[in-house]
Amino acid sequence: MISFDVCECGAPLRRMERPTPTPTGNEVLLKVLAAGVCHSDVHIWEGYYDMGGGRKIQLTERGINLPLTMGHENVGEVVALGPQATGVKIGDRRLVFPWIGCGECKVCREDEEQLCMAARSLGVYRNGGYADHLLVPHPRYLLEIGDIPPERAAPLACSGVTTYGALKKLGPVLKQEPVVIIGAGGLGLMALALHKAMGGTGAIVVDIDPAKRDAAKAAGATATIDGAAPDAHKQIIKLTNGGAWSVVDLVGAASTVKIGTDCLIKGGKLIVVGLFGGSVTISTPTIPLKAMTIQGSYVGSLTELKELIALVRRTGLPSVPIGKRPLAEAGAALNDLKAGKVVGRLVLMPH
Ligand SMILES: [Zn+2]
Ligand SMILES: [Zn+2]
Numbered sequence: 106m107i108s109f110d111v112c113e114c115g116a117p118l119r120r121m122e123r124p125t126p127t128p129t130g131n132e133v134l135l136k137v138l139a140a141g142v143c144h145s146d147v148h149i150w151e152g153y154y155d156m157g158g159g160r161k162i163q164l165t166e167r168g169i170n171l172p173l174t175m176g177h178e179n180v181g182e183v184v185a186l187g188p189q190a191t192g193v194k195i196g197d198r199r200l201v202f203p204w205i206g207c208g209e210c211k212v213c214r215e216d217e218e219q220l221c222m223a224a225r226s227l228g229v230y231r232n233g234g235y236a237d238h239l240l241v242p243h244p245r246y247l248l249e250i251g252d253i254p255p256e257r258a259a260p261l262a263c264s265g266v267t268t269y270g271a272l273k274k275l276g277p278v279l280k281q282e283p284v285v286i287i288g289a290g291g292l293g294l295m296a297l298a299l300h301k302a303m304g305g306t307g308a309i310v311v312d313i314d315p316a317k318r319d320a321a322k323a324a325g326a327t328a329t330i331d332g333a334a335p336d337a338h339k340q341i342i343k344l345t346n347g348g349a350w351s352v353v354d355l356v357g358a359a360s361t362v363k364i365g366t367d368c369l370i371k372g373g374k375l376i377v378v379g380l381f382g383g384s385v386t387i388s389t390p391t392i393p394l395k396a397m398t399i400q401g402s403y404v405g406s407l408t409e410l411k412e413l414i415a416l417v418r419r420t421g422l423p424s425v426p427i428g429k430r431p432l433a434e435a436g437a438a439l440n441d442l443k444a445g446k447v448v449g450r451l452v453l454m455p456h
Pocket of ligand 2: 206207208209210211212213218221222223
C-alpha cells in the first residue's frame with residue numbers, strides 16, 4: 106500500500122510503500138475513497154500546539170509517533186474483514202468514525218470515546234487515510250452514508266461532527282437567539298449550514314478575511330463582522346440587542362476568545378473549538394458578574410456522528426465547497442491550507 110506520511114515535523118510528507126495489512130480479529134480493511142485535509146492536520150504536521158506566552162506543547166511528547174499517516178476524515182470501501190468482524194461486507198462504502206478510545210474507561214463506556222485519555226484516534230495516534238488503504242479496528246466505527254458522495258461524506262467525521270457537537274452544547278437557545286460564529290473557513294461554513302439544519306435562528310459570522318466573510322454571506326449568514334475591527338465585540342452587542350447568548354469560536358486565537366467573552370450577554374455561553382493557539386487574560390469578576398460559561402468542545406461522539414448523518418440525509422448536504430485532489434498532492438494540499446488559500450474543504454481522492 107501507498108501512504109504519504111509525516112516522518113519529521115514540518116518537513117514535506119514522504120511517499121511510503123509497505124505491505125497492505127491483513128485484518129485480524131474485528132479489524133476491517135478499507136480501500137480509501139476520500140480523505141479530508143483538516144486544519145488540525147497542519148498542527149499535527151508542524152508537531153506542536155502554541156499554548157501562548159511562547160510555550161509550545163510538542164505532540165511527539167503526547168503519544169504521537171512518527172512516521173504517521175495523517176487523515177481522520179475518511180470514506181472507504183470494505184475490501185477485507187478479520188475473522189470476527191461482522192455487520193459489513195466486501196464492497197460496502199462507509200464513513201469511518203476516527204475518534205476511537207480504549208473502549209473500557211468511564212468516557213468510553215458512556216459513548217464519549219473522543220474524550221478517552223488513552224485515545225487511539227485514526228490519523229492522529231494510528232495511521233489514517235492519507236493512503237490508498239486504511240485499517241479500522243472494529244466495524245462499529247463504520248457508518249452507513251447511503252447515496253452521499255464519498256468526498257462530501259468524509260468531512261462529516263471531523264469538521265461536521267465537531268461543529269455539530271459544539272452547536273448541540275448551546276442547548277435550546279440555538280432555536281431562540283442568533284449565534285455568533287467566529288471563523289468562516291471550512292468549519293465556519295459547515296457550522297452555518299448545520300445551524301440552519303438544526304433549526305437555528307440567525308447567524309452572525311466573524312472573520313478577518315473579506316473573501317471568507319463573502320463566502321459566509323453567500324452561505325446564509327445574517328450579518329458578517331470584521332474580526333480585526335477594534336470594536337468588533339461592540340458591533341456584535343449592537344446586532345444582538347445587548348449581547349450574544351451563544352458564541353462558537355472555531356479559531357481559538359487569543360483575539361477571538363477575547364471577542365467571544367467581551368460580546369456575551371449575562372448568562373451567555375462561549376464554546377471554544379479552534380486550536381489556533383495563544384492565551385487570554387480574563388478579569389475574574391466578569392465571570393460571575395456576567396454569569397458566563399466558557400466551554401471547550403473536542404470533535405464529537407460516535408452517536409453524534411450517527412445523528413449528524415441522519416440530519417444531513419434528511420435536510421440535505423452542507424453547501425461547503427469541496428476541492429478534490431489526488432493522493433499524491435497531500436503535501437501541497439496541506440501547504441495551501443496552512444497558507445490560508447482554501448475556501449471550504451480539500452479532499453484527497455486516492456482511487
Ligand atoms: Zn479534523
Ligand atoms: Zn477510554
